[in-house]
Structure formats: C-alpha cells, structure tokens
Amino acid sequence: MKLGNFKVWAIVLLxxxxxxxxxPYCYNRALEHDEAFVSNNIIQKNFTxxxxxxxxxQAAPIPFLWIEKLSTNLxxxxxxxxxxxxxxCGLLSxxxxxxxxxxxxxxxxxxxxxxxFVFCSQHIHYTxxxxxxxxxxxxxxxxxxxxxxxxxxxxxxxxxIRYGVGxxxxxxxxxxxIFVLAGSFIALLIHFWSTDxxxxxxxxxxxxxxxxxSFLIYYFFFLRHSVGVDQLQNFHQPYYMPLxxxxxxSLQWYQKSxxxxxxxxxxxxxxxxxxxxxxxxxxxxxxxxWRPSTDNRNIILLLLLPVMIAFGASxxxxxxxxxxxxxxxxxxxxIIVVIxxxxxxxxxxxxxxxxxxxxxxxxxxxxxxxxxxxxxxxKTAAPRQIEEIKSSFEFLDKNKQPGDVLYVYPFAISxxxxxxxxxxxxxxxxxxxxxxxGNWKQDISKLKNKRVWFLLSHYKRMxxxxxxxxxxxxxxxxxxxxxxxxxxxxxxxxxxxxE
Numbered sequence: 145m146k147l148g149n150f151k152v153w154a155i156v157l158l159x160x161x162x163x164x165x166x167x168p169y170c171y172n173r174a175l176e177h178d179e180a181f182v183s184n185n186i187i188q189k190n191f192t193x194x195x196x197x198x199x200x201x202q203a204a205p206i207p208f209l210w211i212e213k214l215s216t217n218l219x220x221x222x223x224x225x226x227x228x229x230x231x232x233c234g235l236l237s238x239x240x241x242x243x244x245x246x247x248x249x250x251x252x253x254x255x256x257x258x259x260x261f262v263f264c265s266q267h268i269h270y271t272x273x274x275x276x277x278x279x280x281x282x283x284x285x286x287x288x289x290x291x292x293x294x295x296x297x298x299x300x301x302x303x304x305i306r307y308g309v310g311x312x313x314x315x316x317x318x319x320x321x322i323f324v325l326a327g328s329f330i331a332l333l334i335h336f337w338s339t340d341x342x343x344x345x346x347x348x349x350x351x352x353x354x355x356x357x358s359f360l361i362y363y364f365f366f367l368r369h370s371v372g373v374d375q376l377q378n379f380h381q382p383y384y385m386p387l388x389x390x391x392x393x394s395l396q397w398y399q400k401s402x403x404x405x406x407x408x409x410x411x412x413x414x415x416x417x418x419x420x421x422x423x424x425x426x427x428x429x430x431x432x433x434w435r436p437s438t439d440n441r442n443i444i445l446l447l448l449l450p451v452m453i454a455f456g457a458s459x460x461x462x463x464x465x466x467x468x469x470x471x472x473x474x475x476x477x478x479i480i481v482v483i484x485x486x487x488x489x490x491x492x493x494x495x496x497x498x499x500x501x502x503x504x505x506x507x508x509x510x511x512x513x514x515x516x517x518x519x520x521x522x523k524t525a526a527p528r529q530i531e532e533i534k535s536s537f538e539f540l541d542k543n544k545q546p547g548d549v550l551y552v553y554p555f556a557i558s559x560x561x562x563x564x565x566x567x568x569x570x571x572x573x574x575x576x577x578x579x580x581x582g583n584w585k586q587d588i589s590k591l592k593n594k595r596v597w598f599l600l601s602h603y604k605r606m607x608x609x610x611x612x613x614x615x616x617x618x619x620x621x622x623x624x625x626x627x628x629x630x631x632x633x634x635x636x637x638x639x640x641x642x643e
Contacts, residue, residue, distance in 0.1 A: 153255055154242060161238040161262035164524050168272045169231050171527040172223055174534040174634075177602035179226075179274040180558035186212045186274075187221050187562075195366060200558065201379070206366055207317050208276045226274045234271025234278040238262060240285045241475055247292055248443055249482055256509040257482045263516040264474060265523070266409040266467065276318070280472040283318035284450070287311060288475065291328035291446055294348075295335060304347045311355030315362055320454060320463070320472045322359050325352075327449030335442040380464035385455050401455075401465055408467040410477050413515030418481060421512070425484030444483075447476040485509045531633035533559045533601045537567045539629040540597055540636050546571040548638075549596040551588070553611065554579050556601035556634075572597075580604060580611050585618060591641050595626075601634040 175183055181200045186209060189198075194209040211229050219225035238261065245257040261267065270277040290307045293299075314321040329352045336344045385401070386394040406418030429444020451473050457463035489505030533556065540550070550572045552560045557576060578587035581604075588596075598619065603610040612635050619625065619639050627638040 150251055150255060154258060157255065157258045157262050158238055158242060161258075162235060164262070164520050165231065165234050165238075165268055165271045167524050168268070168527055169224070169227060173272075173527065173529055174532050175223055175226075175274065175559060175562055176531045176633075177555065177558055180562045183221075183226050183274050184558060184561050185209070186226070187216060189213075204276045205279070205317050205319060208279055212274070223274075227272055230273060230275065230278045231271055233282040234267065237267070237271075237278065237282045237285055240282065240289065244285055244289055244292070244475065245479060245482075247289075248479055249486075252506045253482050253486050253509075256485065256506065256513065257478050259513050260410070260412075260478045260481070260516065261474065263513065263520045264409070264411045264478075265516060265519050266411060266471060267474060268520065268523070269528070270468065270471060275468070277468050277471045280318045280320055281474055283314045283321045284324045284472040285475050287314055287321060287324045287328060288446065291332065292443070294332050294344075295442060295446075299344060301347070304344075304351045308351030308354035311351070312358035315355055315359040318472070319367065320450075320469070323453045323457065323463075324450040324472070325355055325359075326453050327451075328446055330449055331442055331445035334445060338442070380466060383458065383464040383466045383469075384461045385458040385465065387459050404467070405470065405473065405477060406481070409471045409474055410481075411516040411519070412481075412512050414512060418512060421484035421488070421508075422477065422481045423484070424487045425480040425482070428483055428487040429480070444480070447480050451476055481512075482509065529632035531559065531601045532631040533563060533599075533634040535631035536599055536601070536629060536634045536636040537563050539627075540599065541567045541569075543627055543638070544569075544572060544597065545595065547573070547595070549573045549575055549591055549594050551575045551577055551591065551596050551598045553577055553598065553600040553615075555604055555611075556599055559601050559634075560599065580606060580614070588619070588641070589622070594641055596623075596639050596641055598637045598639065599634075600636070603633070 181202050182198075182204060185194065185198045185200075185202055191210055191213055194213060195206055198204070208229070212226060215225045215228055219228070241261045242258055245254055245261075249257055267278065267281060270281075287310070290303075290310045293303045294307060296303075311321075311325045315325070329348065332348055333345065336342060336348065386397055388394045389398075403415045403419045405415075406412045406422065407415035410418065412418035426444065426448060429448070432444065454463055454470065454473065455465065458465045463469065485505045485508060488508065489502055492504050493502055544550075548571070550569065552574065554577045575591070578584045598615060600612050600615065603612050605611070606614055612630070616625070616628075616637060619637065619641075623639040623641040625637060625639050629636050
C-alpha cells in the first residue's frame with residue numbers, strides 16, 4: 145500500500161471521528177445526574193464564586209468553569225451551550241492526536257492508533273458531557289506535542305519557551321496535566337543526560353520551574369480546597385492504590401486496575417490482550433532506550449511516566465484512578481499498545497521470514513479495534529440515552545392538574561433543579577423526598593388523600609432492585625396508579641394515596 149493511501153485513510157478516519165462526536169451533540173440528550181450538579185454550579189454562581197468550593201462535592205478547573213459560564217451568558221443555559229466547550233476540546237483532540245501519533249508511528253500503525261482514538265467510546269461520551277475530561281485529553285496531547293519537539297536533534301530556545309509557558313497555562317486548564325508535565329520533564333532530563341546534551345538541562349530546568357510555579361500558585365489558592373473535601377475523598381477511596389503490595393487484596397487491585405485501563409477508558413474489548421500487548425510495547429521501548437542509534441528511543445518514558453505518576457499520586461490518596469479521571473491517559477496508552485503490536489510484527493517477521501507475516505500484527509490490531517468500532521456504529525445509529533428526565537417533565541407538564549403534589553426522588557434533585565424552570569410547574573405542591581436508604585416509606589405516608597406525581601431518575605439499588613421497581617411496588621400497596629411514563633433512566637408515576 146502506498147503512503148498516499150495511508151494519508152487518504154487517515155483523512156477518512158478524522159472525518160468519521162468528527163461525525164461520531166457531532167451526532168450525540170446534535171441529539172441533545174438530557175443532562176445526567178453529575179452533569180446537572182456541575183451545570184447548576186455554573187448557572188447559579190458568578191465568576192468569583194466559581195473559584196471557591198463548588199456545591200455538592202463537585203470539582204473542575206477554574207478556566208473550564210469560566211468558559212462554561214461565559215458560554216451560558218452568551219448562548220443561554222441550554223444543554224447545547226453547556227456541552228459546546230467539551231465538544232470543541234474533543235474535536236481538537238482528534239486532529240492533535242493524529243499529529244502526535246504521526247511523530248512516533250508510521251503506515252498502518254499510525255492508522256491503527258488513530259482508529260483506536262477515533263472509536264474510543266469513552267472519549268466520544270465525554271466529548272458530549274458537561275465535565276472537564278475531554279479537556280484533560282486535549283491538554284495531555286498538547287503537552288506531549290510540546291515535549292516531543294525537545295527530543296529532536298536540533299532544538300532552539302523557542303521550543304523551551306513554548307514548553308515552559310505552555311505548561312504554565314496547561315496546569316490551570318487540567319488537573320492531571322501536572323502528571324504529564326512531570327513525566328515529560330523526567331523523560332527529557334534522562335534524554336539530555338544520556339545523549340550527552342547536558343547543555344540543555346539548564347533550559348529544561350527553567351521551563352520546568354515556570355510551569356512548576358504556576359501549578360503551585362493554582363494549587364495553593366484554588367485546588368487544595370477541593371482536594372480536601374471529605375465527600376470526594378470518601379467516594380474515591382476504592383480507587384486509591386494500596387501500598388501493602390504483600391497482601392493478596394493489593395495484588396488483586398493492581399491486576400484489576402491495570403487491565404481495566406484498556407477496557408475503560410481505552411475501549412479495548414479484549415482487555416487482557418490489550419494489557420499484554422501494552423507490556424510488549426513497554427518492553428520494546430525499554431530495549432530501544434539502550435540502543436543509541438534508534439529513533440525516538442526515549443519516547444517510551446514520555447508516554448509511560450505520566451501514567452505511573454498518576455498511580456503514584458493515587459497511592460498518596462491525592463488522585464483517583466476512577467476511569468473518567470484516567471481519561472487523560474488514553475493517548476499514551478493507545479500509542480504504547482500500537483508500539484506493542486509493531487513489536488509482535490517484527491518478532492514474527494524475523495522468526496518466520498515470511499512475506500505475509502507483516503500482516504499478522506495489523507490484523508490483531510483490527511481485532512482489538514473491532515468492538516470499539518461496532519459500539520460506535522451502534523451508538524451513532526441509536527444515540528445513547530442515559531437519564532432522559534426531559535421526557536418525564538414533558539409528560540408531567542401535559543398531564544398535571546392544579547393541586548397535585550410533585551414528589552421528587554432525592555437522587556433526581558440535581559436534574560430537577562436544572563429543569564424545573566424550563567417547564568410549567570405552577571400549581572404543583574413540590575416535595576423533596578427522603579433518601580431511599582432512610583425512612584422513605586414514612587415520608588411518603590404523609591401524602592395521604594392526595595394526587596401525587598413521583599419523579600424518579602438516577603436510580604439507586606436496594607435489595608438487588610432499582611428504585612424504579614421498588615417504589616411502584618410499595619406505592620401499589622398504599623394507593624392507586626392512574627398514569628405513568630417510563631423513559632430511559634427516568635420515570636414519572638401518578639398515584640392517589642389512600643388513608
């Protein structure tokens with residue numbers, strides 16, 4: 145296959161990547177629970193208040209919040225306005241990832257890497273989510289691009305200036321950017337030392353000090369307040385890496401957390417195969433490190449160290465390994481996996497000396513990519529629904545009567561707060577429900593002899609069943625159901641509660 149054909153296929157993949165991210169944006173699904181929490185902060189707080197601790201244990205970079213605030217001020221507080229900035233970040237990431245991968249990989253391996261990124265379901269999802277995670281991926285790629293220029297044989301002062309100033313800006317836009325910057329700094333330091341370019345170390349130190357000081361300012365004045373929130377710490381406790389490596393539970397955590405990375409966030413269905421191929425990529429990179437004549441021989445450190453540092457921060461309980469917070473590792477993990485595929489190809493070709501052996505590794509890569517491709521096609525044909533509370537509101541708006549009571553399920557409060565002013569709820573007596581893990585039945589018993597609408601979303605589970613099953617079962621014993629709508633991830637029921 146000629147090189148020109150590879151370029152054509154790359155353009156096709158880039159075009160598909162844009163389409164599969166624009167489609168869910170245009171579908172405009174309802175805000176889910178966590179999105180609504182962030183959106184309510186953005187809408188209800190001013191620019192100054194957004195620099196403080198956010199309500200409901202939310203956390204996001206200040207520039208992200210400010211851009212979101214500006215977007216809602218200019219375009220209104222719609223879902224499309226709130227998701228516009230994450231969408232822009234996601235679209236830019238595709239093109240910059242191609243630029244990054246093109247500096248490391250060539251031919252079919254470049255296409256494989258781009259394919260993994262284009263069809264990554266988690267990246268597609270968070271490109272259309274009112275969260276900062278698509279921005280984390282974009283910033284990680286930007287830092288890798290700024291860093292990789294410093295591995296070139298000829299380096300000018302402007303490259304160090306871009307690295308220092310760019311890094312200083314990046315730490316404000318993305319919290320995990322500090323892991324990518326720290327990893328790149330160590331990788332470059334080792335590179336300059338091992339290739340006898342020690343004269344560049346002072347310039348590297350100056351660039352590192354620039355973004356290091358910027359991060360300390362950001363951390364001291366803003367980030368440390370959210371890092372110390374107890375609710376956040378408690379929620380992420382299972383995702384902190386244990387240090388008792390001699391215990392069986394810790395070994396199981398290491399094994400599960402490692403291989404799960406390739407399922408979520410990378411999106412490889414055969415995650416164990418993906419993990420093994422990744423290790424082969426690390427092996428190839430380490431072997432190249434000891435071969436001075438090899439191109440990009442230190443690139444493996446640039447790609448691997450940010451992931452390792454993130455896990456190190458997790459061990460100190462400063463960063464969670466929950467999949468959405470590890471989304472920024474997608475570019476690094478994908479490229480190392482593809483390097484591993486190339487390692488398999490080279491070994492097979494060397495051992496068998498067969499002209500067709502070079503096809504084995506790309507075919508394996510396509511097998512690993514297949515499920516992500518099929519999932520993307522399916523979700524494009526049938527847009528993903530999560531918690532379609534808008535359908536419940538529309539049904540309620542159409543069928544309510546004056547004097548009715550609206551009982552809001554406690555885990556639907558964030559979405560209710562966002563949508564309550566977008567629908568006509570006049571004449572309804574609104575009651576915020578008690579937690580289903582508390583005395584919720586006694587809470588409902590106070591609504592006797594009334595027509596009560598029960599609005600549910602973001603279901604929790606009790607006794608192995610979702611609350612959208614448990615609530616109607618109980619309500620049928622104390623009242624009569626008149627109407628209902630069960631949408632995807634949300635429902636609304638009208639009951640007349642007896643004495």
